[in-house]
Amino acid sequence: MSVAAERVATIPRPAANQWWRHRLVLVGAVIGALVIVYQAWSNGYQWPSALEWKSLSTGLDNFQTWLSDQQSSAHPNVVFSVLNGISTGLDDLVSWLATLFHDLTWAGTTALGVLVTLRFGGVRAGLWVMGAFLSFAAMGLWEDCVQTFALMFAAVILSLVVGMPLGVLAGRSDRFQRAITPVLDAMQIVPAFAYLMPIVILFSVGPGAAVITTMIYSVPPAVRITALGIRGVPANTVEAAAAMGATRLQMLAKVQLPLARKMLLLSVNQTILFALSMVVIAGLINTGQGLGSLVTNGLNTNPALALLAGAAIVIMAISIDRATEAMAERTDPARMHVTEAIRGRLRVATAATGAAIGLAVGIGYALDAGSAYTNVGGSPDWLQARLQSALDYVENPSTFVFSITSWIGNHLVEYGLQPLQNFFVETPAPVMLAGLTLIALLLSGLRPAVMTFAMLAVIGVVGEWGSAMDTASQVIVALVLTMIVAFPLGVWVAESARVATIVRPILDVLQTLPQLVYLIPFIYLMPVSIVPGIIAAVLYASPVVIRLVAAGIREVTPNTVEAAQAFGATRTQVLLKVKIPLARDAIMLGVNQGIIMVLAVVVIGGLVGSGGLGYEVAYGLQQGQFGPGVVASLAILALGIALDRVTRGNRRPRLEGNR
Amino acid sequence: MTRHLPRRSRLLLPLLVLALGAAAFAAVGSATAGAKSCGTVTLNEQAWAGSTANTYVTKYVLEHNLGCKVNITQIAEVPVYQAMADGKTDAVLEDWGHVDQQKQYVTKQKTVVMIGPNGVTGLIGWYIPDYLMKQYPQFKTWKGLKGKETIFKSPESGSQGMFLGGDPSYQQKDRTLIKALGLNLKFVSVGAEAAQVARWTQLYKQHKPVLFYWYDPQYLNATYKLDMVQLPKRFKGCRDDEKQGGDPKLYACAYPTYTLEKLFSKKFATSGSPAVKFLKKWSWTNADQSLVASYIAGDHMSPDKAAEKWVKANPKVVKKWLT
Amino acid sequence: MTTTTVSADAVEPAGEQRGDPLIRAHGVWKVFGPHAERIIGSPDADLPRGELREKTGCVAAVRDVSLEVWPGEVFVVMGLSGSGKSTLVRTLIRLIEPTAGAIEITGRDVIAATPAELRDLRRHAVSMIFQHFGLLAHRRVIDNVAFGLEVQGVPKSKRLERAAEMLRLVGLEDAANQFPDQLSGGMQQRVGVARAFAVDPKVMLYDEPFSALDPLIRRDMQDEVCRLQEETGKTMIFITHDLPEALRLGDRIAIMRDGRFVQVGTPEEVVGSPADEYVANFVRDIPRSHVLTLRWIMRDARPGEEDGPRLDVQTTVREAVPMIAANERPVCAVDGAKVVGVVDRDAVLQAIAGERD
Numbered sequence A: 001m002s003v004a005a006e007r008v009a010t011i012p013r014p015a016a017n018q019w020w021r022h023r024l025v026l027v028g029a030v031i032g033a034l035v036i037v038y039q040a041w042s043n044g045y046q047w048p049s050a051l052e053w054k055s056l057s058t059g060l061d062n063f064q065t066w067l068s069d070q071q072s073s074a075h076p077n078v079v080f081s082v083l084n085g086i087s088t089g090l091d092d093l094v095s096w097l098a099t100l101f102h103d104l105t106w107a108g109t110t111a112l113g114v115l116v117t118l119r120f121g122g123v124r125a126g127l128w129v130m131g132a133f134l135s136f137a138a139m140g141l142w143e144d145c146v147q148t149f150a151l152m153f154a155a156v157i158l159s160l161v162v163g164m165p166l167g168v169l170a171g172r173s174d175r176f177q178r179a180i181t182p183v184l185d186a187m188q189i190v191p192a193f194a195y196l197m198p199i200v201i202l203f204s205v206g207p208g209a210a211v212i213t214t215m216i217y218s219v220p221p222a223v224r225i226t227a228l229g230i231r232g233v234p235a236n237t238v239e240a241a242a243a244m245g246a247t248r249l250q251m252l253a254k255v256q257l258p259l260a261r262k263m264l265l266l267s268v269n270q271t272i273l274f275a276l277s278m279v280v281i282a283g284l285i286n287t288g289q290g291l292g293s294l295v296t297n298g299l300n301t302n303p304a305l306a307l308l309a310g311a312a313i314v315i316m317a318i319s320i321d322r323a324t325e326a327m328a329e330r331t332d333p334a335r336m337h338v339t340e341a342i343r344g345r346l347r348v349a350t351a352a353t354g355a356a357i358g359l360a361v362g363i364g365y366a367l368d369a370g371s372a373y374t375n376v377g378g379s380p381d382w383l384q385a386r387l388q389s390a391l392d393y394v395e396n397p398s399t400f401v402f403s404i405t406s407w408i409g410n411h412l413v414e415y416g417l418q419p420l421q422n423f424f425v426e427t428p429a430p431v432m433l434a435g436l437t438l439i440a441l442l443l444s445g446l447r448p449a450v451m452t453f454a455m456l457a458v459i460g461v462v463g464e465w466g467s468a469m470d471t472a473s474q475v476i477v478a479l480v481l482t483m484i485v486a487f488p489l490g491v492w493v494a495e496s497a498r499v500a501t502i503v504r505p506i507l508d509v510l511q512t513l514p515q516l517v518y519l520i521p522f523i524y525l526m527p528v529s530i531v532p533g534i535i536a537a538v539l540y541a542s543p544v545v546i547r548l549v550a551a552g553i554r555e556v557t558p559n560t561v562e563a564a565q566a567f568g569a570t571r572t573q574v575l576l577k578v579k580i581p582l583a584r585d586a587i588m589l590g591v592n593q594g595i596i597m598v599l600a601v602v603v604i605g606g607l608v609g610s611g612g613l614g615y616e617v618a619y620g621l622q623q624g625q626f627g628p629g630v631v632a633s634l635a636i637l638a639l640g641i642a643l644d645r646v647t648r649g650n651r652r653p654r655l656e657g658n659r
Numbered sequence B: 001m002t003r004h005l006p007r008r009s010r011l012l013l014p015l016l017v018l019a020l021g022a023a024a025f026a027a028v029g030s031a032t033a034g035a036k037s038c039g040t041v042t043l044n045e046q047a048w049a050g051s052t053a054n055t056y057v058t059k060y061v062l063e064h065n066l067g068c069k070v071n072i073t074q075i076a077e078v079p080v081y082q083a084m085a086d087g088k089t090d091a092v093l094e095d096w097g098h099v100d101q102q103k104q105y106v107t108k109q110k111t112v113v114m115i116g117p118n119g120v121t122g123l124i125g126w127y128i129p130d131y132l133m134k135q136y137p138q139f140k141t142w143k144g145l146k147g148k149e150t151i152f153k154s155p156e157s158g159s160q161g162m163f164l165g166g167d168p169s170y171q172q173k174d175r176t177l178i179k180a181l182g183l184n185l186k187f188v189s190v191g192a193e194a195a196q197v198a199r200w201t202q203l204y205k206q207h208k209p210v211l212f213y214w215y216d217p218q219y220l221n222a223t224y225k226l227d228m229v230q231l232p233k234r235f236k237g238c239r240d241d242e243k244q245g246g247d248p249k250l251y252a253c254a255y256p257t258y259t260l261e262k263l264f265s266k267k268f269a270t271s272g273s274p275a276v277k278f279l280k281k282w283s284w285t286n287a288d289q290s291l292v293a294s295y296i297a298g299d300h301m302s303p304d305k306a307a308e309k310w311v312k313a314n315p316k317v318v319k320k321w322l323t
Numbered sequence C: 001m002t003t004t005t006v007s008a009d010a011v012e013p014a015g016e017q018r019g020d021p022l023i024r025a026h027g028v029w030k031v032f033g034p035h036a037e038r039i040i041g042s043p044d045a046d047l048p049r050g051e052l053r054e055k056t057g058c059v060a061a062v063r064d065v066s067l068e069v070w071p072g073e074v075f076v077v078m079g080l081s082g083s084g085k086s087t088l089v090r091t092l093i094r095l096i097e098p099t100a101g102a103i104e105i106t107g108r109d110v111i112a113a114t115p116a117e118l119r120d121l122r123r124h125a126v127s128m129i130f131q132h133f134g135l136l137a138h139r140r141v142i143d144n145v146a147f148g149l150e151v152q153g154v155p156k157s158k159r160l161e162r163a164a165e166m167l168r169l170v171g172l173e174d175a176a177n178q179f180p181d182q183l184s185g186g187m188q189q190r191v192g193v194a195r196a197f198a199v200d201p202k203v204m205l206y207d208e209p210f211s212a213l214d215p216l217i218r219r220d221m222q223d224e225v226c227r228l229q230e231e232t233g234k235t236m237i238f239i240t241h242d243l244p245e246a247l248r249l250g251d252r253i254a255i256m257r258d259g260r261f262v263q264v265g266t267p268e269e270v271v272g273s274p275a276d277e278y279v280a281n282f283v284r285d286i287p288r289s290h291v292l293t294l295r296w297i298m299r300d301a302r303p304g305e306e307d308g309p310r311l312d313v314q315t316t317v318r319e320a321v322p323m324i325a326a327n328e329r330p331v332c333a334v335d336g337a338k339v340v341g342v343v344d345r346d347a348v349l350q351a352i353a354g355e356r357d
């Protein structure tokens, strides 16, 4: 069988940007018509209740009850025994890991982390890790960090065990890739609240269930980036190996995996970041304590502690991120050029690392550092008091800052968000449906328009039209703001190395700091609903978009840029006329991933006052009602697909990958 | 020190240490054995301060008076039923009445047992700040709100007044109530409890009008002076059970007072551990709970220290629990 | 424009016939795009490329190509960019699945081969050398050269030994422990050549191996290929779009245009009598006197001319000029001892003058 991929002839794209000029005018006309209808018949026709599938929600409730009965019956069937085995195995794995770190003592674990990073990732990364361990001790959160780390470690390993083979398959087969992409999208968009109860019924509570919940969110990046890596292996190298008669397995083991190595390590690193952003939700069904429950409980009883725990999550994320990235860079054989001499020296270094770790564990035991670790840094009480005073300032409505922020918040809602929301919710449903379908048709073509229509119809049928339109109005605002923020920043990051180094840690923080931790202070500053939810969405989605835009612009070949410069183009001209148009694909992928990310925090929005579908999910599931939450999640998913199709434009079929 | 010892003693010393250690171990073992081994008890702490107070006070007593080892889980309110069914958590000390779960796990599966009230009565209702009540005494009952709704206007409520909804995970039926009572209010949810608190305390500090879903016991009620707006006991349009349509003859409107329940897992309830007896007996008042909760959430005392402080100050109550 | 297909087997190899052909392809088609198989045999198949794409969205990269290559022969395929050369050579070992046609290499039916048989063919019988090298960036040079053997499962010490030998053959023994990105383009392609030779194949396929190299290195490499060819006697299919290269290396040259062979013949035939305008354009700048031999311009000897000065019939016109110019009488072209024809000044002048039109 031929391994060389046969690409279908690519149809040349229309040369100029002319297409959208007149289309945008038409879209404007459609919107204008909608506004007129809204003014005339607002609140006239909602989604007809005859067209609602009312029994869906109850049916789902019954399903959950059935599941629970099955699980508790005296003779559980095989499926449940298997699932039970899995969760017990996972429980054991996580507690084994936690015990291991415990037994190594703080000093030993620190030495393990730092020295391994030092050996494979270099000094800078080693310092990052060292700083992280010191800060855990200084914050007095070592025990919780160990719990969380053990959980994350297990979740990440398993995500990779599951995700990488799937990614390899997706990288080698277009059909598989097409089949799995919507599944991955769904895994990332459907809020965890929606499947928390079924997971608990199937896997009980505990570390096992927490690992599985985390995996649902962290497997997709592993699959996507692995596939991207496999696809990125130079075609001519693959072809050369095929011409030499390599089997599929040989191709994979000797050519594709080694050459995709860097991307594979990037997928490890992204899987870690995604897993860490699930810490809080996983904490809701975990029996052990950890940073997640510190955040959840701290929000009500001790916000300063919640803030500290959030900071610990971020520090963990950033240090692991830096460490894995440095390891990926430094151990790349294509760059390292390992000769026998170097190899010998590396072996010595490895041995020394092992010995030093052993020594540190010994010292740990000798000094009883297992319990005395907190003496390393300052007092956590002192830290908490400091944080609390900062929070007190934020919570005080008589400060100057408050007068500004509350004014901004109030006006944003009163004159921007509220009217827009009313427009979406109150325009007669059939008209809105027709209008949005028409816009999809104009911007993206027939097929996307049909899809948009179908998805909006699904939303109506499951009975979520009102909430979905409410959410849609906010998602659109968030998306537009994300683009306004992220696009120029992405360009700037691509253009300036200094900006890139400054921005990067901020992006990491935004991706991993639990939203509620930074949103609650926001609510004090801008006491008006909707705004915090939109802020959450913008802050969570921007990092991904910034990274994609920056990567796209950086990848524009120097030749093209040079050619433009040779014609005497200024820097701005090069940017506007060469780089940005050429980075169009990456930018469109950015829009698409932006949609996914914005939707991924809809539930968080529900928890900070955005209402809409997010509130429905949180309400339904925390009430233990399976049906309404799943229905609302379905609506979120449908909304996501519809938005993706409307904004897709007439670009080529969607590219893959995360960032 | 060892340097000055003769060679033979150097060998003896570790042996001596070992022997002493073994003896100490045996002594401890017999001490706990005498109290009929309590073993490990797993309590679930929920995300509000009152629950933390319950959990840590009982933990203190279990550990110090009964020699139990106490684990604390922090599982969300609904999944914790399954946790008890699976025997991963032994007890929940404060449940605010989850009808569906109780039907499933207590009545049908019999994997969770209801033990009885924990002594605290829960009040849910519509609250306004005291300064507002002073200004508008007619707000004592819901009728006084009629026609005055717009003073609760906010940016997101448009021309209507704003009703600030509670945490989506809490028991509530405010949307139905507003509709049934025909009030010109817009239900605005600001989400999780921390967010809702942020919202109304901010308005409170500015002495602005605010009407919101709230409950008692709550440690913040000690800091902020709040009054309840009386809702009608019966009113046409209200339903007993929003979800199932309710019995049309029973138009219950106001929230009932909740007797907060203790729940045990079946496994724990039948284990015969001395902890079962104690926890069955354990109950306290709203005031007690609020006091401990305010130590924890208001003064940011560590829960263990707060529990210790309260137990030391209330030896009589504790003694009653243990008899 | 002509659309008649010229088959390689229509023209016998220039040298002596050496048994059965080693590579035999008949009626090979490759059409990229949806429902490609429907196009073959339909009237659409004869449409020009652009129209075909307009109409069906398909690209016909190779159209009805037939060729036969005999053992030891160097068969060059030449054509402009996009004419389908790479596609053709890839279909021969099914790196690209042909849409239609029959292919046989060393007596084995390639089209019917199972995946295992095909692997076996690729491992042992055929090696390919690529324009962009296709080296493994994560392996040392010597491991790259040994890769074909590794794939076959040859033990490590044996394959490294063989690889070292191959590196000596291409003069890279010093670079064995370096990594591909540390080598110049020319050196990298030598690695590619060594890698191909390491498995000792019967057939070598070169896809524009030297077009990424600068002219001097390219010349070196061509010499290298000539030398290796002489030393090892491999059969080669050599793709290029560089006519001098084709003339230098090829025993026979096939000119490809829009997926078809438009002419197949010896260098002399191609230069001396281009089949059409396209080929003529190709060869216009080639000094004919450098390519044409006496065989091409001689006429039959008239009585009495057979005892003139003698030259081998394979001598190029350019080499013959001094002698012909120095002699009043026509020069005799001999094949061995036999006079096969004579060449006079007029014929030479005509051959040289032909270059200018």
Ligand SMILES: Nc1ncnc2c1ncn2[C@@H]1O[C@H](COP(=O)(O)OP(=O)(O)OP(=O)(O)O)[C@@H](O)[C@H]1O
Pocket: A005, A006, A007, A008, A009, A010, C032, C033, C059, C060, C061, C079, C080, C081, C082, C083, C084, C085, C086, C087, C088, C241
């Ligand atoms: N995978 C593919 N899908 C679609 N069309 C292809 C594909 N590969 C090649 N083609 C088309 O087939 C035609 C022949 O391509 P091929 O690469 O064989 O040309 P070539 O003669 O090798 O050119 P060059 O000298 O530039 O290498 C071209 O028009 C090309 O566009």
Ligand SMILES: [Mg+2]
Pocket: C085, C086, C087, C208
């Ligand atoms: Mg080519």
